[in-house]
Amino acid sequence: MGHQFTRAHLLLVLIIASAVASRAHKLKSATFLSPELVLAPGSVTNTFHYNVGFPTGHIGLKSFHVEPVDSGRPIPLYDTYLHHWAINRYVIPKGGSKSSSSSSDGESAKFVRNDGICQGNILGQHYGSGSETRRTATFLPDPYAIEIGNPEEGFEERWMLGIHAIDTRGVVDGQGCMECLCELYNVTIGGGYHGGLKCCEDGDQCRVKLGFQGRKRSVYLRYTVKWVDWVDGEFLPVKVFIADVTDTGERDMTETTGCQVEYEVEPCSNGDDDWCVDVKRLNFTLPASGYVVYGVGHQHSGALGQAVYRQNGEVICKSVPIYGTGHEAGNEAGFVVGMSTCYPEPGSVKVTAGEKLILETNYSSSGARGHFGVMGLFHIFIADQLPQPPKPTMATTFFHRSISAAHVFGGFSAESWTILAVSGLAALLVGVVGFSIWLNKQRGTEDGYQVIMAIGMSLV
Numbered sequence: 222m223g224h225q226f227t228r229a230h231l232l233l234v235l236i237i238a239s240a241v242a243s244r245a246h247k248l249k250s251a252t253f254l255s256p257e258l259v260l261a262p263g264s265v266t267n268t269f270h271y272n273v274g275f276p277t278g279h280i281g282l283k284s285f286h287v288e289p290v291d292s293g294r295p296i297p298l299y300d301t302y303l304h305h306w307a308i309n310r311y312v313i314p315k316g317g318s319k320s321s322s323s324s325s326d327g328e329s330a331k332f333v334r335n336d337g338i339c340q341g342n343i344l345g346q347h348y349g350s351g352s353e354t355r356r357t358a359t360f361l362p363d364p365y366a367i368e369i370g371n372p373e374e375g376f377e378e379r380w381m382l383g384i385h386a387i388d389t390r391g392v393v394d395g396q397g398c399m400e401c402l403c404e405l406y407n408v409t410i411g412g413g414y415h416g417g418l419k420c421c422e423d424g425d426q427c428r429v430k431l432g433f434q435g436r437k438r439s440v441y442l443r444y445t446v447k448w449v450d451w452v453d454g455e456f457l458p459v460k461v462f463i464a465d466v467t468d469t470g471e472r473d474m475t476e477t478t479g480c481q482v483e484y485e486v487e488p489c490s491n492g493d494d495d496w497c498v499d500v501k502r503l504n505f506t507l508p509a510s511g512y513v514v515y516g517v518g519h520q521h522s523g524a525l526g527q528a529v530y531r532q533n534g535e536v537i538c539k540s541v542p543i544y545g546t547g548h549e550a551g552n553e554a555g556f557v558v559g560m561s562t563c564y565p566e567p568g569s570v571k572v573t574a575g576e577k578l579i580l581e582t583n584y585s586s587s588g589a590r591g592h593f594g595v596m597g598l599f600h601i602f603i604a605d606q607l608p609q610p611p612k613p614t615m616a617t618t619f620f621h622r623s624i625s626a627a628h629v630f631g632g633f634s635a636e637s638w639t640i641l642a643v644s645g646l647a648a649l650l651v652g653v654v655g656f657s658i659w660l661n662k663q664r665g666t667e668d669g670y671q672v673i674m675a676i677g678m679s680l681v
C-alpha cells in the first residue's frame with residue numbers, strides 16, 4: 222500500500238519535471254567530435270577544418286562548449302596545451318561538396334564574420350577561446366540567442382573550426398613552448414619578434430628533452446552546441462563583437478595595422494618585485510548600440526584580468542582568469558582554466574554606437590622573462606531590444622528569478638540556470654519526500670524516502 226502511494230508520487234514528480242523542462246526553453250543540444258589531430262611530444266597543430274558538424278536550419282545559438290579529449294577522456298592541458306580554438310561561419314553556393322575536410326570548401330568559402338570589430342576576417346569567429354574553455358560559460362539567457370542559418374538565397378551556411386594545440390609532453394620548457402618562444406622552435410623571424418604565433422605554426426616542433434620517448438597521440442575537440450529553433454518575436458538576436466587590445470584602429474589592411482591579435486609583455490625591470498602588472502589599454506567604439514547581454518575575455522597564462530570601461534570609469538564588463546590548482550583536466554595547476562563572465566541584469570547596461578570605450582588587459586610582468594604571444598581579446602554580445610516583461614507562468618517566473626540570483630552571486634556558469642532549475646526540482650522533490658516521509662511514517666515505513674532520494678540524486 223505504502224509502495225503504491227510512493228510510485229504515484231514519483232510519477233507526479235516526473236511529470237512536473239518534464240513539464241517544467243519543456244516550458245522553460247525548447248533547448249536542443251548536440252555533441253560533435255572534431256577531425257582527428259595527431260600529436261607527438263613537442264609538436265604543434267594549427268589546422269582549419271571546414272564543414273564540421275553543426276546544427277542546421279534557422280536557429281538561435283545558446284551556447285558552445287568545448288572539451289579536448291583523446292579516446293573519449295579529457296586531456297589535461299599540461300599534456301596537450303590548447304592554445305586556442307575558434308569557430309567561424311561561412312557560406313558556399315548551394316550543392317557544394319558534402320565532405321568534411323580541411324580543404325574541400327577552402328576555395329569557395331565566403332566568410333560571414335561576426336559583427337566586428339577587427340579588419341577583414343581577423344577575429345571573425347562567433348565563439349573562440351583557449352585553455353580556459355572548460356570552465357568558461359557561454360550560455361545566453363532567454364530570450365537571447367545568436368540568430369544563424371538564414372543565409373542569402375542560393376547559398377548554404379557551414380562552419381569552420383580552427384584548432385591550435387601544442388603537445389608539451391617531455392619539452393624542455395613548458396611555458397616557453399606554450400608561449401611559442403621562437404628559439405625553442407628553431408624559428409627566426411627577426412624584427413624583434415621573439416615569440417608568438419609565427420613561431421609555432423602547424424607542423425613546427427618545440428624542443429624536447431634529450432632521450433624523451435612519447436608516443437603519437439590522437440586528440441579531438443569535443444564540442445557541445447545548444448540551440449533553439451528560431452521563432453521571431455520569441456527570441457531576440459544578439460550581435461557578437463570581439464575587441465582586441467592590440468588594435469591600432471587603422472583599417473588599411475596592412476600587416477602592422479588593425480588588430481594584431483597578440484603582443485609581448487616585457488618583464489618589469491625590478492626583478493625582485495612579485496607584483497609587477499603590465500596594463501595595456503585600447504580606446505575603441507562599437508558600431509552598434511544596444512544592451513550588453515554577455516561578456517568574456519580571452520587571455521593566456523600570466524593573465525590578471527580584463528575589463529571594458531566607459532570614459533567616466535564605469536565598468537561595463539569585467540572578466541578575470543580562474544587558475545587551476547590541481548592535477549585533473551579542468552583544474553590544471555598554473556593554467557588559466559576558465560574566465561569569469563558577465564551577465565548584466567537585462568537592460569541595465571546600454572552602450573551607444575560610437576561611444577568611446579576602454580578595454581584594459583592586465584598581465585603579470587613579474588619574473589625574468591615576461592610573456593610572449595599573449596592575447597587580450599574581449600567578447601561583447603549586445604542586443605538592440607529588451608525582453609518583454611515575463612508572462613506570469615510558472616516557467617518564466619522561475620527563470621527570471623534564476624537570473625537575478627545568479628547576478629547577485631556574481632558569476633553565472635554556463636549551466637547555472639539549469640542547475641537552478643534542477644535545484645528547484647530538487648526542492649520540489651524534498652517537498653514530496655517530506656510529504657512521503659510523513660505519509661510513510663503514518664504507515665510505519667520509510668522505503669519510499671530511499672526511492673525518491675535515489676531518483677532525486679540521479680536527476681541532480
Ligand SMILES: *[C@@H]1O[C@H](CO)[C@@H](O)[C@H](O)[C@H]1NC(C)=O
Pocket residue numbers: 406407426427428
Ligand atoms: C634546433 O637547433 C639545434 C641546434 O642547431 C638542434 O640541435 C636541434 O635539433 C634543433 N631542434 C629542432 C626541433 O629542430
Ligand SMILES: *[C@@H]1O[C@H](CO)[C@@H](O)[C@H](O)[C@H]1NC(C)=O
Pocket residue numbers: 502503504
Ligand atoms: C585613449 O584616450 C584618452 C583620452 O580620452 C587618451 O588620454 C589616451 O592616451 C588614449 N589611449 C590610447 C591607448 O590611445
Ligand SMILES: *[C@@H]1O[C@H](CO)[C@@H](O)[C@H](O)[C@H]1NC(C)=O
Pocket residue numbers: 498500525526527528539581582583
Ligand atoms: C589592471 O591593473 C591596474 C593597476 O594595477 C588596476 O588599477 C586595474 O584595476 C586592473 N584592471 C583589471 C581589469 O583588473
